[in-house]
Amino acid sequence: AQKITQTQPGMFVQEKEAVTLDCTYDTSDPSYGLFWYKQPSSGEMIFLIYQGSYDQQNATEGRYSLNFQKARKSANLVISASQLGDSAMYFCAMSLSGGYNKLIFGAGTRLAVHP
Amino acid sequence: NAGVMQNPRHLVRRRGQEARLRCSPMKGHSHVYWYRQLPEEGLKFMVYLQKENIIDESGMPKERFSAEFPKEGPSILRIQQVVRGDSAAYFCASSQGNEQYFGPGTRLTVT
Numbered sequence: 001a002q003k004i005t006q007t008q009p010g011m012f013v014q015e016k017e018a019v020t021l022d023c024t025y026d027t028s029d030p031s032y033g034l035f036w037y038k039q040p041s042s043g044e045m046i047f048l049i050y051q052g053s054y055d056q057q058n059a060t061e062g063r064y065s066l067n068f069q070k071a072r073k074s075a076n077l078v079i080s081a082s083q084l085g086d087s088a089m090y091f092c093a094m095s096l097s098g099g100y101n102k103l104i105f106g107a108g109t110r111l112a113v114h115p
Numbered sequence: 116n117a118g119v120m121q122n123p124r125h126l127v128r129r130r131g132q133e134a135r136l137r138c139s140p141m142k143g144h145s146h147v148y149w150y151r152q153l154p155e156e157g158l159k160f161m162v163y164l165q166k167e168n169i170i171d172e173s174g175m176p177k178e179r180f181s182a183e184f185p186k187e188g189p190s191i192l193r194i195q196q197v198v199r200g201d202s203a204a205y206f207c208a209s210s211q212g213n214e215q216y217f218g219p220g221t222r223l224t225v226t
Contacts, residue, residue: 004157033213035215037217043204043219043220043222044217044218044219044220045158045206045208045217045220046217047214047215047216047217050213050214052213091157091158093158095213095215101146101148101210101213101215102148102160102163102171103148103150103158103160103208103215104160105150105157105158105159106157107156107157108156108157
């Protein structure tokens with residue numbers, strides 16, 4: 001069965017430091033995509049980063065990078081130089097092959113950035 | 116280029132009433148997904164539609180819930196005879212390639 005697991009209900013980090021949010025996934029499908037979304041207290045879902053299962057290099061988008069370890073089935077999000085505005089819920093999600101992007105979400109990690 | 120639009124942003128219904136949630140995808144997108152988020156949980160897929168077609172409704176409850184995406188106009192998620200357990204945030208998303216963009220959500224409260 002396809003599943004996303006985020007084992008950290010809550011994390012905190014000091015401003016300007018880096019933080020890693022964990023995500024493991026389970027699928028037998030060889031073709032899949034991995035996503036990270038940010039949900040601030042206002043409630044909207046903000047797309048952060050995408051990694052395809054066949055991508056050779058780890059995805060990066062500004063201060064966000066995805067540490068993709070295919071053999072371990074992990075897709076951790078690394079946020080560098082944390083800012084107070086990074087405080088939010090973070091969701092890892094997976095899409096499967098089949099021609100469309102139906103997403104399976106993890107339970108989320110609440111990140112608090114302390115000054 | 117406007118993003119995904121959803122309205123209303125907040126909706127209050129009494130038990131037994133109907134709720135209609137609207138979603139306009141991003142310009143040029145013809146694929147719409149609906150998700151539901153219960154408090155303190157991740158999003159759960161409900162249904163995937165293309166114009167005039169339901170492609171995957173595996174996440175939709177069997178009763179009271181329906182969705183459509185007509186040739187003209189927004190996609191509609193309809194919940195008949197709402198119950199308290201339907202209180203949640205309902206998100207619509209549209210996709211282009213590998214990226215999926217979400218609307219701001221509709222927060223449904225059933226009293």
